[in-house]
Structure formats: C-alpha cells, structure tokens
Amino acid sequence: MASSDKRLARLLGKLLEHPQVLSADGKGGFVGVVDGRPAFQLPAKLAAAAISRGLLEPGGVDGVMLSDVAGHWLRRINAPTSALGASANPFSFQHWRLEEREVFDPSGDLIAVQVNVENSPLLRLYRQRDEQGQGFLAAVEFAAGEKFRQDYALSAMGRVASSNWSSLRQAKGAVHDDGPHIRALDARRRVMNALVAVGPVLDRILFSLLIREQAMSVLERESRWPRRSAKVILKVALARLAHHYGLYVPNGSKELY
Amino acid sequence: MNNDYIIRRNADEARARLTRALVSFAFNVSDAELVATTRCNARAAFARQIAMYLSHVAFELSLSRVASAFGRDRTTVSHACHLIEDRRDDPNFDQQLDGLERVLRDVQHPEVKMA
Numbered sequence: 001m002a003s004s005d006k007r008l009a010r011l012l013g014k015l016l017e018h019p020q021v022l023s024a025d026g027k028g029g030f031v032g033v034v035d036g037r038p039a040f041q042l043p044a045k046l047a048a049a050a051i052s053r054g055l056l057e058p059g060g061v062d063g064v065m066l067s068d069v070a071g072h073w074l075r076r077i078n079a080p081t082s083a084l085g086a087s088a089n090p091f092s093f094q095h096w097r098l099e100e101r102e103v104f105d106p107s108g109d110l111i112a113v114q115v116n117v118e119n120s121p122l123l124r125l126y127r128q129r130d131e132q133g134q135g136f137l138a139a140v141e142f143a144a145g146e147k148f149r150q151d152y153a154l155s156a157m158g159r160v161a162s163s164n165w166s167s168l169r170q171a172k173g174a175v176h177d178d179g180p181h182i183r184a185l186d187a188r189r190r191v192m193n194a195l196v197a198v199g200p201v202l203d204r205i206l207f208s209l210l211i212r213e214q215a216m217s218v219l220e221r222e223s224r225w226p227r228r229s230a231k232v233i234l235k236v237a238l239a240r241l242a243h244h245y246g247l248y249v250p251n252g253s254k255e256l257y
Numbered sequence: 258m259n260n261d262y263i264i265r266r267n268a269d270e271a272r273a274r275l276t277r278a279l280v281s282f283a284f285n286v287s288d289a290e291l292v293a294t295t296r297c298n299a300r301a302a303f304a305r306q307i308a309m310y311l312s313h314v315a316f317e318l319s320l321s322r323v324a325s326a327f328g329r330d331r332t333t334v335s336h337a338c339h340l341i342e343d344r345r346d347d348p349n350f351d352q353q354l355d356g357l358e359r360v361l362r363d364v365q366h367p368e369v370k371m372a
Contacts, residue, residue, distance in 0.1 A: 003335075003338050003339045006339075006342045006343070041358075041359075041362060043314075044317075045317065137313055216346070245262070
C-alpha cells in the first residue's frame with residue numbers, strides 16, 4: 001500500500017470516529033474540529049484523491065463529509081495481511097466480523113483462532129427480533145442448524161478435490177487421534193443420520209438453505225410453495241433437527257441443554 | 258526562473274531547520290545528530306526520519322524537495338515516510354505527531370506564497 005493511501009486511511013479513520021462536515025480551508029484542503037480544536041487537516045492533494053474515489057461527498061456549505069463507501073474502503077485498506085486469505089481478498093474481508101475463539105485442534109490442544117462470525121446464513125435470521133424482542137428462531141434451533149453446518153464442513157463432502165494451499169498448518173509429530181479421514185467419516189455419518197431423521201422434504205430445505213446457501217425465494221419458486229413460507233418450513237426443519245440432536249430438554253421447556 | 262528556484266530552495270532549507278529544531282526539542286536529540294551525514298544511533302536515526310516525515314506532511318513538500326533540504330536521497334525520505342506512517346498505528350505516537358504537525362502547519366514562512 002502506498003504511504004499516501006495509508007495516510008489517507010488514518011485521516012479518514014479519525015473522521016469516522018468523529019463524524020462531522022469538514023469546511024474548506026481556502027487552499028483546496030479541508031479542516032475539521034475535534035474536541036473544540038481545529039485538529040483535523042486534510043491537505044488539498046489527499047482531499048482531491050479522496051473526492052475522486054468517492055470517499056468524500058459534498059456537505060454543508062462548500063464542505064465535505066464521509067460518504068457511505070468510505071467505511072467499506074477503510075475496512076478493505078485495514079484488512080489484515082497476515083490473516084488467512086484476508087490479504088488476497090480485501091473485498092470479502094470488508095463483510096467479515098472476526099472474533100477470537102478457542103477450539104481444540106486435532107492433537108487435543110486448545111488453540112486460539114480467528115472466526116468470521118458473519119459466515120453463517122442462519123445468523124442473520126437468528127438475530128432478527130420482532131417488536132417484543134422475540135426472535136424468530138429459538139436458540140436450540142439455531143444451535144442445531146449450526147451443528148449441522150459444522151458436521152457438514154467436517155465431513156469434507158463439500159471440499160474441493162484439488163490441493164488447497166491456504167489450509168491451516170498441520171501439527172508436526174505424532175497426532176494421537178483417529179486421523180482426518182476417520183473424523184470426516186464420523187461427521188459424514190452424523191450428517192446423513194440427521195438428514196434421515198429430519199425426513200424427506202425437510203432434508204432438502206436444510207441442504208439448500210444451510211449448505212448450498214440458496215436464497216429462500218429460489219427454494220420457494222422451485223418447490224412451488226407460497227411466498228415467504230420457506231422461513232416457517234425452515235423453522236420446522238430446524239426444530240426436528242434439534243430433536244434429533246437431543247437439544248431439547250425432556251420436560252419440554254425450550255431451554256438450551 | 259533561476260531566482261525562483263533559489264528562493265524555493267532557501268525556503269525549503271528554512272523549513273527543514275525549523276522541523277529539525279522542533280524534533281530535536283521534542284525527542285531530545287541534538288541537532289548535530291540530525292544533520293549528521295552518517296546514520297548515528299537508532300534513536301537519532303528515528304528522530305531524523307520523523308523530521309523528514311513531518312516536513313513532508315506539514316509543509317506538503319514533495320519527497321525530492323524534502324530530500325534536497327535534508328541533504329539525503331529521495332528514496333531515503335520515502336522509506337522514512339513509510340516507516341513513520343506505519344508507526345502511527347500506535348495511538349500515543351500518533352497523537353504526539355499530530356501535535357507536532359499542527360505546530361509546523363501554524364508557522365508561515367514569509368516566502369511561502371510563491372514556494
């Protein structure tokens with residue numbers, strides 16, 4: 001990245017923290033105020049570059065303000081270069097939300113990994129709340145769907161057959177587990193059992209919405225269901241899945257575990 | 258044209274002197290170390306890089322003008338600017354440089370209008 005880009009990113013990042021309309025300084029540049037002081041100065045050259053890229057748009061009297069694309073641009077510029085694959089595709093990184101998680105690696109050690117929590121197609125549906133603050137999906141249904149997706153990912157059924165150079169490093173030395181193929185076979189068996197347990201029509205829903213990540217409207221059109229019905233049917237399918245995984249507690253209350 | 262060049266050159270050198278004085282005050286490095294033709298120790302080299310960066314940013318001079326004012330190569334200045342810009346990810350350092358930059362911006366050189 002050019003150093004002028006980096007400088008622009010730093011200045012616009014500050015502007016993002018203190019949103020305001022910058023006023024012209026008479027020399028082609030713009031000035032802003034932070035904590036009552038004229039702390040923010042955008043020189044003419046950088047301002048011209050930012051405007052020509054659409055990062056700044058006109059606002060106020062002869063002033064400029066951050067545009068919508070500036071936030072995305074900043075996320076792309078600040079994409080970590082060391083994170084897996086992120087440097088290669090800053091455009092997908094701008095939609096990620098990375099969080100630190102601890103997972104067991106194949107040799108049984110806890111390791112900290114970065115997880116893109118926006119990865120799940122179920123998450124958006126799960127986050128939706130109505131006026132009473134009630135979610136459409138129950139926590140068990142969401143958990144069941146996520147477990148299904150995790151099993152599928154482990155089962156290697158959707159994996160490409162060619163070599164993948166961006167995969168995680170392998171632990172050196174003897175690894176005391178059954179090996180990746182056994183784990184994959186186990187996961188595959190779990191996926192197949194879950195699909196059988198859910199039943200003939202519902203399994204197709206789970207597969208196309210959670211694994212192939214198809215749009216609900218596409219599924220409705222293909223299956224000739226009424227519009228917006230796929231959401232409800234998905235909820236039924238996830239409830240069946242949760243029953244199969246034993247996520248409902250016996251007394252029928254919907255508490256998770 | 259030749260006269261313009263000399264005036265501009267003098268203005269640039271005056272700015273470089275001012276920046277060096279400010280940096281030597283703020284980072285406790287002697288001016289002799291900043292103008293030295295050798296690298297000196299790491300602290301002095303870092304302060305020199307800050308001085309070159311500040312005069313590039315605050316006075317909006319091109320890298321080659323900063324280079325000739327500091328008696329160094331254009332690519333040395335470019336390297337310094339990259340390095341300092343990366344170091345500004347640290348918020349404390351960023352704030353310190355913001356302050357210095359503001360000081361330099363507020364000073365107007367008498368010849369600045371034509372330079």
